[in-house]
Amino acid sequence: MSEIKPILSALTRSKTGAILLVMQIAITLALVSNAMSIVADRAEKINQTTGYDEQGIISYTLLTYDKDTDIPKQFKEDIRQLKALDGVIDALAVSSIPLSRSGGSRTLSTDPEEHSGKTADSGYIRANHHVIGALGLTINEGRDFAQSDVIYGRDGDYPSVGIVSRAVADKLFGKGNGLNETVYSGDDAFKIIGIIDTLKSQWPRSKMGNSLIFLPIEEALTYQKFIVKTTPQKRAQVIKQIEPLLLDLDRGRVVMNIKGLDTSKADTYAGDTLMIRMLIAIVVFLVIITALGIFGLTHFNISKRTKQIGTRRALGARKSTIFKYFLLENLLVTALGVVIGGVGALVLGRELMGHYSVPPLETSAVLITAMMMLLMSFIAVYSPARRAANISPSVATRSI
Amino acid sequence: MLQMQDIGKLYQTEMVQTQALREFNLTVNEGEFIAVTGPSGSGKTTFLNIAGLLEPFSSGQYMLDGVDVGKLNDNQRSDLRNQKIGFIFQGFNLIPDLNLFENIEVPLRYRGIKTAERKRRVEQCLEQVGLAGRARHLPQQLSGGQQQRVAIARALAGEPRFLLADEPTGNLDSLMAKQVMTLLEELNRAGTTIVMVTHDQELARRTPRNIQIVDGQVADFTLYQGVQGTRENTQVPLGV
Numbered sequence A: 001m002s003e004i005k006p007i008l009s010a011l012t013r014s015k016t017g018a019i020l021l022v023m024q025i026a027i028t029l030a031l032v033s034n035a036m037s038i039v040a041d042r043a044e045k046i047n048q049t050t051g052y053d054e055q056g057i058i059s060y061t062l063l064t065y066d067k068d069t070d071i072p073k074q075f076k077e078d079i080r081q082l083k084a085l086d087g088v089i090d091a092l093a094v095s096s097i098p099l100s101r102s103g104g105s106r107t108l109s110t111d112p113e114e115h116s117g118k119t120a121d122s123g124y125i126r127a128n129h130h131v132i133g134a135l136g137l138t139i140n141e142g143r144d145f146a147q148s149d150v151i152y153g154r155d156g157d158y159p160s161v162g163i164v165s166r167a168v169a170d171k172l173f174g175k176g177n178g179l180n181e182t183v184y185s186g187d188d189a190f191k192i193i194g195i196i197d198t199l200k201s202q203w204p205r206s207k208m209g210n211s212l213i214f215l216p217i218e219e220a221l222t223y224q225k226f227i228v229k230t231t232p233q234k235r236a237q238v239i240k241q242i243e244p245l246l247l248d249l250d251r252g253r254v255v256m257n258i259k260g261l262d263t264s265k266a267d268t269y270a271g272d273t274l275m276i277r278m279l280i281a282i283v284v285f286l287v288i289i290t291a292l293g294i295f296g297l298t299h300f301n302i303s304k305r306t307k308q309i310g311t312r313r314a315l316g317a318r319k320s321t322i323f324k325y326f327l328l329e330n331l332l333v334t335a336l337g338v339v340i341g342g343v344g345a346l347v348l349g350r351e352l353m354g355h356y357s358v359p360p361l362e363t364s365a366v367l368i369t370a371m372m373m374l375l376m377s378f379i380a381v382y383s384p385a386r387r388a389a390n391i392s393p394s395v396a397t398r399s400i
Numbered sequence B: 001m002l003q004m005q006d007i008g009k010l011y012q013t014e015m016v017q018t019q020a021l022r023e024f025n026l027t028v029n030e031g032e033f034i035a036v037t038g039p040s041g042s043g044k045t046t047f048l049n050i051a052g053l054l055e056p057f058s059s060g061q062y063m064l065d066g067v068d069v070g071k072l073n074d075n076q077r078s079d080l081r082n083q084k085i086g087f088i089f090q091g092f093n094l095i096p097d098l099n100l101f102e103n104i105e106v107p108l109r110y111r112g113i114k115t116a117e118r119k120r121r122v123e124q125c126l127e128q129v130g131l132a133g134r135a136r137h138l139p140q141q142l143s144g145g146q147q148q149r150v151a152i153a154r155a156l157a158g159e160p161r162f163l164l165a166d167e168p169t170g171n172l173d174s175l176m177a178k179q180v181m182t183l184l185e186e187l188n189r190a191g192t193t194i195v196m197v198t199h200d201q202e203l204a205r206r207t208p209r210n211i212q213i214v215d216g217q218v219a220d221f222t223l224y225q226g227v228q229g230t231r232e233n234t235q236v237p238l239g240v
Helices: A004-013 A016-047 A071-083 A166-173 A232-249 A261-268 A270-304 A306-314 A319-355 A363-389 A393-397 B044-051 B074-084 B100-110 B115-128 B144-157 B174-189 B201-205 B221-225
Strands: A057-064 A088-094 A104-109 A119-127 A161-165 A182-185 A188-196 A212-218 A223-230 A253-260 B002-012 B016-028 B033-037 B059-064 B085-088 B162-166 B193-197 B209-214 B217-219 B235-237
Touching: A004 A319, A004 B100, A016 A270, A016 A319, A016 A363, A057 A071, A057 A232, A057 A261, A071 A088, A071 A223, A071 A232, A088 A119, A104 A166, A119 A166, A161 A166, A166 A188, A223 A232, A232 A253, A253 A261, A261 A270, A270 A306, A270 A319, A270 A363, A306 A319, A306 A393, A319 A363, A319 B074, A393 B044, B002 B044, B016 B044, B016 B217, B033 B044, B033 B174, B033 B201, B044 B162, B044 B193, B074 B085, B074 B100, B085 B144, B100 B115, B100 B144, B115 B144, B144 B174, B162 B174, B174 B193
Parallel strands: A119 A212, A161 A188, B033 B193, B033 B209, B085 B162, B162 B193
Antiparallel strands: A057 A223, A057 A253, A088 A223, A104 A119, A104 A182, A161 A212, A182 A188, B002 B016, B002 B059, B016 B235, B209 B217
16 A cells, blocks of 8 residues: 555646546446436336236227127127136226226315315226226225126216225325225215225326226226236237137127236336336446446556566566556546546436436445446456566566 | 576577577676676676566576575565665666656665655665755656666665666766766775676776676677677577
């Protein structure tokens, strides 16, 4: 460590290369730590549990164009035939598909006069009493729908009960409350009979991501969505069977968007997945460029200082002394870059948070990235430093 | 101080073998000041490199201050160089990014000498070469003669048993060359053993003893005067 002072002296007198490297390391650290923080945030969102049995659910849409078709009757027959397929557990019509970025939402209130009570915006799904089980959901408080709760058709009465996500109940009635409370929406009202803790809406990336209500209404429309619950092992096989089966039963319709719920989720998060891949590519690119910068500058310094290294060896420096000299010199430059980059990362993180929807940058993310930079720097300088250490002391007497 | 017995040095590349030194014998006693001369390619630099432990030899025995150099590993050679030998190079070999003080203390740092002692020795050596008060200057701010005096100060700082000087006046004008030579003579009078490699016959004549190297071997000075022209080292193609 006695070499620190002369190394610093030498660096301050010949600083252009070192300054460029410090800047490169600082910029890399600032960008990489923020990029990795965004990647971690997006990855966490993608990997959040939705509450659904994503691997066991198929969704599809039916557009019935044959005006002579008795749609409610045909749907009953469809469901009966679907349930007869090997691997199918349940099937039912739904007003929208979870996680699909498509569906309806309502403003809910604790008071008939919306502006007088607490309110919450929430997605909703209308379906019969099979919906909770078919989606693989677990009711944490209260009960599931009974057949007697179900209203048939849109023109019927509004259902008197509903099941809500924990996020909706908490927002309207406070944390842990909500069961058996009455919720108002426009001219309609229903009592909360069940609460589900883990539940994502049709728009999991939005502010309504955790807000969803189920209303026991069974519909039979010309444009109708369905879900089919299967065993995960048989799902791929069932997906292939759905369209031929339904068209065999009635040719006067089109079957669309047959896909697994995990595919719907992947489509919803496609933008995040793309961003993660791009950011990782940028991070890898930046890290490689910086490592090459360190490698190149050290190589250049060694070539430039070959005679100086030979002289140091002639004056008594061991190979290990020369090796450590270059490691230490690189460590000092990298450490300065890391300190400046660390401050830059926090400033950049705050700016990004102010302008875009990104999470606050954790100090630990900066520290981890800084450690990675130091490790990368060590790897980059190792080989050139070894080369320097192997320069013969006889170079000192050569005329070069 | 220095005993070389039948030293041989063979450089080998893929294409040729070059015998730079052969059956090289030399004894230098403590307190001597010797000039080593010889034509280009005669093996002077190779002798200097081997004498200064800058490169290994191929055969023979070399004893430096009672130590059998051939038995040392790289670290031991580095330590012995640092403790026993002071180098003065033709091109001064000062480190341009370090000031005079930092340049002179380089070998002392390698020896692990404490800061206060380093400071004392550096200041003393700068005083000795007449550059006290310029410790914070950079080498490029000095003339060639001054830079060589700094290099001498660096060589002296470690209080070596002997100095190896490689064309110490080769890059200097005649006035500065005389000043540097005078400084070396003073050091020798103070007890330092000096071996100086030089092309300059006039400079060589100022030393009490001259040796000449011809074709990688020691030749008597008087004998050398009878040699006409320059003989190159023997180069033998591989496999012959």
